Amino acid sequence: MATYQLQINGESRTIDAEPDVPLLWVLRDEMGLTGTKFGCGMGLCRSCTVLIDGASSFSCMLPISSAAGKAITTIEGLAEDGELTPVQQAWVELDVPQCGYCQTGQIMTATHLLSDHPQPSDAQIDAYMSPVVCRCGTYPRVKAAIKRASELFYEA
Amino acid sequence: MSQPVTESTDYPAGEAALPDGLTRRQFLRRAGVSSGALVIAFNLPLGRQAGAAEAAQRMQPNAYVAIDLDGTVTLVNDKSEIGQGISDGYVNVLAEEIGADLAKVRMAPIPTDPSSWGSRMSVSGSRSMRGAWSSLRTAGAQARSLLVQAAASRAGASADSLYTEAGFVRSRSGDLAIPFSELVADAALLQPPENPTLKDPSEFTIIGKQDARMRIRDQVTGKAVYGMDVQPEGLLYATIERSPVFGGSLKSYDDSSARQVPGFVRTLVVEPNSRAGVHAGVAVVAESYYAAAKARAALRVQWDAGANANLDSDQVLEELKQISTRPLEDPEVHGDFDAAYSSAARQLDATYSSPFLHHMTMEPMNCTAHVRADSCEVWAPTQGQGGVQGTAASLTGLEESSITVHTPHIGGGFGRRLKGDFAYEALYVAREFDRPVKLIWTREDDVRYGGYRPMSVLRGQAGLDAQGRVQAISMTLATQDRFGAPHIYYDVPNVRVGKNSASNDIPTGAWRGIHHNHSAFYLESMMDELAHLAGQDPLQFRLNHLADDSPYAAVLREVADKSDWGSPLPAGRARGVALGGELAGTFVAQVVEASIEDGKPVVHRVVCAVDCGIAVSPGSVKAQAEGSILYGLTAALYGEINIRNGGVVQSNFHDYMPLRMNESPEIEIHIMPSERDPGGMGEPGVPPLMPALTGAIYALTGERVRDMPIRLNRA
Structure with a gap:
C-alpha cells in the first residue's frame, strides 16, 4: 500500500492503493466514479477513456502510480453545474x-x-x-x- | 435458453396478490405515482408464450398507465432497455393516444418482482413493440376518454366536441383548454370504457414523427448505472477461473499464493451445471475487483478435460459438411424437386458455411447478488428477469416472493443476456457470504464462455429453365442450431428444404437475428449465383421471382431506387443486393457498395429499405437498422469463433475483431410508409448484409464467397 494524491475533476483526492492497481478500478471501486467503464482490460476497446492533462488515455492499464499528480478528467467531470459540454x-x-x-x-x-x-x-x-x-x-x-x-x- | 426456470402457476388475481401483499396504490406509489392519480390497469401480452399457465394469465393486468395530479404520465411495464430504444417507442404510443405532452411521459423503473408481476419477464425476438402495440393504444385511449369525459361534465360540453393535445383537453371551437392536471381527480373516479375509439393513423402527430429520447442524458454524463456499476454497501468482488475445456471438471487447486494477495477473502468451488450453462470453476472472492483478479492469476488449478479434450470446430465443420449431403430428416416439400432439377437447363450445386459467432456486448457479463437468511436481492443486467428469479429461488431455497430482481442499465444484449449463467454463478457464490457479491467476467471469460451462434453448413441445389426462371431449389441445412430451417420466399414451384441436426457440447444460444442470418446468406447467395448463371441482373432476377404486390418486392424496388441501382460507379466499385426473410413482421432489403483494397473488402455505402409496418419511433427504427447493418458487417468481415482442444481460441477484441469507425460505411435507411401494425426492429436489419456484400464482391471480382467470414482468395 502507498498513498497517492490524485487530481480528479478539479478536486484533490488522497488514495491508499497498491502501486500497480489500474486507475480504472480506483476510479470505479474506490471513488464511485463508475461512468468510466471496464470493457476489455487491455486497452483494446477504450470504454475506460479518461482525459489526463487533456489527452484521452485508457485507464484500464494505467497504474495508479503513473497517474498521480496529473490532472484527470472523467465523464462525470465534463458537465459543470449540470450544463452539458x-x-x-x-x-x-x-x-x-x-x-x-x-x-x-x-x-x-x-x-x-x-x-x-x-x-x-x-x-x-x-x-x-x-x-x-x-x-x-x-x-x-x-x-x-x-x-x-x-x-x-x-x-x- | 438453458437456465433453470421455475414455473409459477400461482398468478396474481386483483389487488390482493400484488407483490409483498401490496395494494395496487402502494405498488404504484413505489413506481413514483401519487395516490389520487388516474390509473388504467391493462395487459401487455407476454414476451414469450410458454404454456397453459401463461395463457391463463394473459388477461391479468401486468402494466399500468398512471396520469398524476400534476399531469405527468407514467408507464409501468416490464420491458427492459438494452439499447433497442423500446422505451422511446412505448412512450410515443402512449403519448399519442392520450394526447399527452411527450416531455411529461416517463417510464417507471422495471419492476423488481418478476413472478408476482404476472409475466415471465424477458425481452427478445424483436417482439416488444409488436406485442404491446394494440394494448398500449387501448390503454392510452381509455385514459384519454376519461379525461375528455371529466372535461365535458365540467364545461357542460359534449365529449364529441373535445379532443386532447399536448397535455390539454381542448374544444374544437378553440374556446376551451383545460390541462390534464385539473382533470385527473375527476377522471380517476370514472369507469374506463371497454372499447375506446383509437386515433386514426392520419391524426398521428407523435407516432412516426417524433422521438422521445428517454435515456440519453444519463448516458452522456456517466450517471446511468449499468450492472457493472452497482455498488451496494459492503460489496465483495468475485471472479471465476473456469474449466478450459467445455464439460471439463476440477481435479484440484492450490490457492496458497492467491491467499497472499492483499484483500483476498476466500476461494470456493463452483460445481458445473449444464442445464444452467455453468462451467466447473474456482471462484475467488476479494475486497476489491483488482485483488480478486490478481488472486485468480495466482491460482494453480488442475483440470480433468473429460470427453471434449479434442473437440475442434474444424472437425465440426467437416461433420456438418457430411451431414449436409444426407437425405433430409424431415423435409418441407412442394412439387417434385428431383424431377425438376434433373431436367433443368442449368444447375447450381454449391456448399456454403457459417462459423460460430460470439455476441461481444460492450459490457462483459456480470451480476451482483445479496443473499440474506430470509430474502435475496439480485442486480442483473439480463434480458430475462423471470429466469433469474427462478434461478435465485432454486439456489437459495427462498420463495420467489422474497427475491427482488433489479434491472440496471444493460450494456448490450444481442441475445447473450437471455442466458442466465452469469446470474447463476453470482448467486452460487453470494450464498456463501453475508455481504453482497459482485461477479465480474473478464473480457476473456466473456469471449470463452459464451452462448455461440451455431456453426452451419448448407448444401444448396437449384435448377434454371431455358428462360432463366428457377424451377427447383433444395436446401439442406446441417447444424446444431435449435432455431428454424431455411424458408424460401421466392416463387419457385419445386422446393425441398429442411434441417439435418448435429450435436456437440459447444454451448450455443440466440444471436441477433438467429437462423435468419445464415438462412438469408444461403438463399440470397444462391439467388445471386442463379442470376449470374441466367445472365440476368441480380435485382431484377429477384423481382422476377416475387409477386408484384409482395412486401419483399416493395422493399427491393425501394432499395433499387434509393441506391440508384444500375447507375455507373467509380472504377473498382460494385454493388450487391439482398433481402432477408420476414423477421418479426418486418421486411428489409439492402444494397451494399464495396471495393477491394489490399485484398480485403471495403464497404463504402449501405442503402437499406425497411418495411416495419408503422414506424412508431422512426429515430429508433433507424438506429436499430444502422446498428444491425454494422453488426452484420462485423460478422461478415471478422466474425469467427474457433474451438481447439475443447475450448475457444479467441479471447478479446484483438482476435475477435470489432468493426471500427474507419471501416464504418455511409448508411442510409429508408422507412417505407405503412399502415400495417408495427413489426420488430431489433434484428431484421442484420440478415441481408452478408449476402449483399458477397454479391458485390462477386460483381467486382468474379469470386463467389460461400464461407463466412469473408476471406478472399481462400483457395
Whole structure:
C-alpha cells in the first residue's frame, strides 16, 4: 500500500492503493466514479477513456502510480453545474447512444479530438475515434455528432 | 435458453396478490405515482408464450398507465432497455393516444418482482413493440376518454366536441383548454370504457414523427448505472477461473499464493451445471475487483478435460459438411424437386458455411447478488428477469416472493443476456457470504464462455429453365442450431428444404437475428449465383421471382431506387443486393457498395429499405437498422469463433475483431410508409448484409464467397 494524491475533476483526492492497481478500478471501486467503464482490460476497446492533462488515455492499464499528480478528467467531470459540454449536447441532439456502455470512451475521445482539431476532417475523426469500439453500431451518429459539436463550439 | 426456470402457476388475481401483499396504490406509489392519480390497469401480452399457465394469465393486468395530479404520465411495464430504444417507442404510443405532452411521459423503473408481476419477464425476438402495440393504444385511449369525459361534465360540453393535445383537453371551437392536471381527480373516479375509439393513423402527430429520447442524458454524463456499476454497501468482488475445456471438471487447486494477495477473502468451488450453462470453476472472492483478479492469476488449478479434450470446430465443420449431403430428416416439400432439377437447363450445386459467432456486448457479463437468511436481492443486467428469479429461488431455497430482481442499465444484449449463467454463478457464490457479491467476467471469460451462434453448413441445389426462371431449389441445412430451417420466399414451384441436426457440447444460444442470418446468406447467395448463371441482373432476377404486390418486392424496388441501382460507379466499385426473410413482421432489403483494397473488402455505402409496418419511433427504427447493418458487417468481415482442444481460441477484441469507425460505411435507411401494425426492429436489419456484400464482391471480382467470414482468395 502507498498513498497517492490524485487530481480528479478539479478536486484533490488522497488514495491508499497498491502501486500497480489500474486507475480504472480506483476510479470505479474506490471513488464511485463508475461512468468510466471496464470493457476489455487491455486497452483494446477504450470504454475506460479518461482525459489526463487533456489527452484521452485508457485507464484500464494505467497504474495508479503513473497517474498521480496529473490532472484527470472523467465523464462525470465534463458537465459543470449540470450544463452539458458541446460534445454532450451534440450527443443528445443526435440521439447517439444505444446501449450507451461505450459512450464514455466515445465522448472523452471526441472531447480530446475537438480540443486538438476544433474543425476536424473525416480523416482526423477516423484517426482519433477508430480505437474506440462500439458494438451497437453508433459510429455514423458519433461521426455526425462530432461535426455538430464542432459547430456548437463556434456558436458558443 | 438453458437456465433453470421455475414455473409459477400461482398468478396474481386483483389487488390482493400484488407483490409483498401490496395494494395496487402502494405498488404504484413505489413506481413514483401519487395516490389520487388516474390509473388504467391493462395487459401487455407476454414476451414469450410458454404454456397453459401463461395463457391463463394473459388477461391479468401486468402494466399500468398512471396520469398524476400534476399531469405527468407514467408507464409501468416490464420491458427492459438494452439499447433497442423500446422505451422511446412505448412512450410515443402512449403519448399519442392520450394526447399527452411527450416531455411529461416517463417510464417507471422495471419492476423488481418478476413472478408476482404476472409475466415471465424477458425481452427478445424483436417482439416488444409488436406485442404491446394494440394494448398500449387501448390503454392510452381509455385514459384519454376519461379525461375528455371529466372535461365535458365540467364545461357542460359534449365529449364529441373535445379532443386532447399536448397535455390539454381542448374544444374544437378553440374556446376551451383545460390541462390534464385539473382533470385527473375527476377522471380517476370514472369507469374506463371497454372499447375506446383509437386515433386514426392520419391524426398521428407523435407516432412516426417524433422521438422521445428517454435515456440519453444519463448516458452522456456517466450517471446511468449499468450492472457493472452497482455498488451496494459492503460489496465483495468475485471472479471465476473456469474449466478450459467445455464439460471439463476440477481435479484440484492450490490457492496458497492467491491467499497472499492483499484483500483476498476466500476461494470456493463452483460445481458445473449444464442445464444452467455453468462451467466447473474456482471462484475467488476479494475486497476489491483488482485483488480478486490478481488472486485468480495466482491460482494453480488442475483440470480433468473429460470427453471434449479434442473437440475442434474444424472437425465440426467437416461433420456438418457430411451431414449436409444426407437425405433430409424431415423435409418441407412442394412439387417434385428431383424431377425438376434433373431436367433443368442449368444447375447450381454449391456448399456454403457459417462459423460460430460470439455476441461481444460492450459490457462483459456480470451480476451482483445479496443473499440474506430470509430474502435475496439480485442486480442483473439480463434480458430475462423471470429466469433469474427462478434461478435465485432454486439456489437459495427462498420463495420467489422474497427475491427482488433489479434491472440496471444493460450494456448490450444481442441475445447473450437471455442466458442466465452469469446470474447463476453470482448467486452460487453470494450464498456463501453475508455481504453482497459482485461477479465480474473478464473480457476473456466473456469471449470463452459464451452462448455461440451455431456453426452451419448448407448444401444448396437449384435448377434454371431455358428462360432463366428457377424451377427447383433444395436446401439442406446441417447444424446444431435449435432455431428454424431455411424458408424460401421466392416463387419457385419445386422446393425441398429442411434441417439435418448435429450435436456437440459447444454451448450455443440466440444471436441477433438467429437462423435468419445464415438462412438469408444461403438463399440470397444462391439467388445471386442463379442470376449470374441466367445472365440476368441480380435485382431484377429477384423481382422476377416475387409477386408484384409482395412486401419483399416493395422493399427491393425501394432499395433499387434509393441506391440508384444500375447507375455507373467509380472504377473498382460494385454493388450487391439482398433481402432477408420476414423477421418479426418486418421486411428489409439492402444494397451494399464495396471495393477491394489490399485484398480485403471495403464497404463504402449501405442503402437499406425497411418495411416495419408503422414506424412508431422512426429515430429508433433507424438506429436499430444502422446498428444491425454494422453488426452484420462485423460478422461478415471478422466474425469467427474457433474451438481447439475443447475450448475457444479467441479471447478479446484483438482476435475477435470489432468493426471500427474507419471501416464504418455511409448508411442510409429508408422507412417505407405503412399502415400495417408495427413489426420488430431489433434484428431484421442484420440478415441481408452478408449476402449483399458477397454479391458485390462477386460483381467486382468474379469470386463467389460461400464461407463466412469473408476471406478472399481462400483457395
